[in-house]
């Protein structure tokens with residue numbers, strides 16, 4: 001175990017814990033095979049998933065689960081519990097990993113609780129992984145429950161969401177973009193509306209470097225989150241994005257993910273990636 005392992009009490013410290021923990025206790029009486037946890041920050045979703053695993057395996061009094069002191073409650077935050085499987089925490093989940101787990105999911109858990117399989121970054125599933133998991137969820141898996149973590153349910157495959165119970169943590173407060181990024185965002189929207197002013201900007205030598213492009217991408221991501229949640233009062237950018245409609249927003253999400261991947265390639269020119277974002281979305285608006 002590394003020195004960064006969570007202390008047992010951290011099971012109860014995440015955004016919305018005071019409301020969420022009692023709900024988890026109620027849900028545990030008839031645990032859904034698949035639970036989607038959305039909202040909060042990534043670390044909140046992670047802790048809430050561990051709290052769910054602990055609630056299902058805790059040997060303390062039912063009304064006080066997770067008790068944070070029994071063996072399950074101590075081992076789960078450290079990731080060493082026998083009936084806990086965690087996917088995608090450090091690297092993207094592969095189909096091989098999911099396939100390798102199939103025999104175990106066909107077996108009952110080793111302890112007296114439920115085997116909990118947690119999937120981080122479910123919104124970034126490769127389609128093959130999402131489909132494999134969907135097939136897995138379509139079969140009864142006695143003694144096994146699955147947890148999918150994503151910023152928002154809209155960013156998951158709809159068929160996965162429809163097979164799951166969705167638990168929503170409090171939404172994080174969005175931070176407004178920095179002034180230079182805000183200017184680029186405004187230019188992007190102006191281009192979508194008028195078809196003008198964009199290429200002059202990206203064509204200026206050195207203007208769209210990698211660092212600015214990455215910051216612009218994460219600002220787009222943040223506005224997308226606001227637009228998907230319908231939280232558009234505070235942001236004209238999110239309001240404009242909301243006009244894309246659900247399919248358009250999903251498309252923008254995929255475009256941003258591809259752009260992010262492209263920007264990670266050192267040989268790709270950032271300005272070309274930004275041009276691609278601008279023109280791909282204008283073609284489908």
Ligand SMILES: [Zn+2]
Nearest residue numbers: 058067070073
């Ligand atoms: Zn316990």
